[in-house]
Amino acid sequence: MPQRRVLLLALLSGVFLLGAEISPAQDPGLDKIGKVRTELIFATNQGVADLGAGVKPLSKAEQKRLRASKIGAYSNFVKLGSVEQDVLAGYKSWAAPIANNEAILVTFQPQARINKKLRLDIELWQKKKMVLRWDPFFEVGKKIYLKGPKWRDGNLIITVELVSLKESKK
Amino acid sequence: MNEQRKEELLTRWLDDALTDEEVREFEPVLAEHPEWRAERESYRKLRSELVATIPAEVEPPYPDFFNVHLQRLVENASRRDRDPSRSTLGLGRLWTWWLAPAAAAAVVAAFILGMNSAPMQPPGVVDAQGSEVYSPLSNVSTEVIQHDEALGATLIVVEGLDELSDDDLVVGDGSLGGQHGYYVVTHGEVY
Numbered sequence: 001m002p003q004r005r006v007l008l009l010a011l012l013s014g015v016f017l018l019g020a021e022i023s024p025a026q027d028p029g030l031d032k033i034g035k036v037r038t039e040l041i042f043a044t045n046q047g048v049a050d051l052g053a054g055v056k057p058l059s060k061a062e063q064k065r066l067r068a069s070k071i072g073a074y075s076n077f078v079k080l081g082s083v084e085q086d087v088l089a090g091y092k093s094w095a096a097p098i099a100n101n102e103a104i105l106v107t108f109q110p111q112a113r114i115n116k117k118l119r120l121d122i123e124l125w126q127k128k129k130m131v132l133r134w135d136p137f138f139e140v141g142k143k144i145y146l147k148g149p150k151w152r153d154g155n156l157i158i159t160v161e162l163v164s165l166k167e168s169k170k
Numbered sequence: 171m172n173e174q175r176k177e178e179l180l181t182r183w184l185d186d187a188l189t190d191e192e193v194r195e196f197e198p199v200l201a202e203h204p205e206w207r208a209e210r211e212s213y214r215k216l217r218s219e220l221v222a223t224i225p226a227e228v229e230p231p232y233p234d235f236f237n238v239h240l241q242r243l244v245e246n247a248s249r250r251d252r253d254p255s256r257s258t259l260g261l262g263r264l265w266t267w268w269l270a271p272a273a274a275a276a277v278v279a280a281f282i283l284g285m286n287s288a289p290m291q292p293p294g295v296v297d298a299q300g301s302e303v304y305s306p307l308s309n310v311s312t313e314v315i316q317h318d319e320a321l322g323a324t325l326i327v328v329e330g331l332d333e334l335s336d337d338d339l340v341v342g343d344g345s346l347g348g349q350h351g352y353y354v355v356t357h358g359e360v361y
Contacts, residue, residue, distance in 0.1 A: 068320035
């Protein structure tokens with residue numbers, strides 16, 4: 001019996017140590033350094049009522065800017081999906097703006113950080129195929145727009161915005 | 171001396187890899203091109219600066235992106251050398267050999283510098299300088315509008331992507347509030 005007790009203690013110690021080695025709290029790659037918001041917008045000249053209750057029109061100000069931009073002559077802009085998530089220091093994150101749908105996926109991974117700018121490697125995936133890669137610097141509150149594939153009579157527009165950025169540790 | 175031999179000796183001369191006998195063999199060719207010595211010195215200087223700057227083992231995050239960019243530089247250099255009016259003594263092709271490592275060095279240097287530089291940009295604009303847009307699909311073209319005046323933001327226009335159908339993009343109730351996660355890459359596998 002005493003031997004079994006020793007063996008059990010040794011086993012539990014090993015399990016404890018193993019758990020300690022892979023603890024998320026000790027993985028600096030899981031540090032959250034900021035937040036990113038990814039949105040999927042549909043630009044169209046037709047009605048949007050049949051798209052379902054889940055879509056939302058954009059603000060009038062943003063619609064006005066989009067109409068005047070080089071995206072093209074569209075009259076209606078609606079948001080099909082949106083997701084906001086943490087940016088992890090050492091891992092590539094993915095975002096699917098529409099729930100349960102992987103037709104459009106965006107991945108991003110932080111690369112370099114200079115003062116209040118964060119360089120993100122962004123990949124656009126369409127139907128499980130990587131179609132575009134880009135690596136701009138982001139500042140908080142500054143969005144990029146990407147005029148993507150056609151759908152129905154219009155275009156899908158993907159936006160990525162750095163919502164917040166933690167102060168860097170020095 | 172035939173062209174192939176000249177090419178071989180030139181390549182190895184650039185890397186200081188000629189034997190004494192080969193140096194004597196190559197001397198007459200060098201005598202006809204005294205400017206090559208200065209070019210080699212520039213190449214040596216660039217090489218040593220890169221060795222001092224770049225860590226011994228660094229895997230570019232996106233090797234295929236890196237290779238496409240490098241290949242574009244080499245092809246552009248080769249295209250310039252194919253112009254008959256520029257070649258001398260039929261050795262125009264040889265400069266492709268010299269330019270390839272120099273082009274590789276330039277791309278690596280630009281890659282490293284691009285990672286560390288952040289020039290000032292007007293407010294409201296994502297810094298696009300020093301960044302690259304890349305697509306593995308040959309039919310896709312991109313235009314980066316760093317500051318679309320009307321939008322007040324950076325816009326990338328991508329042409330050539332496959333059109334999505336309603337089957338691909340089922341949109342309905344609850345479409346807002348998408349999903350997200352993160353990848354852990356182990357030995358090239360993503361899960």
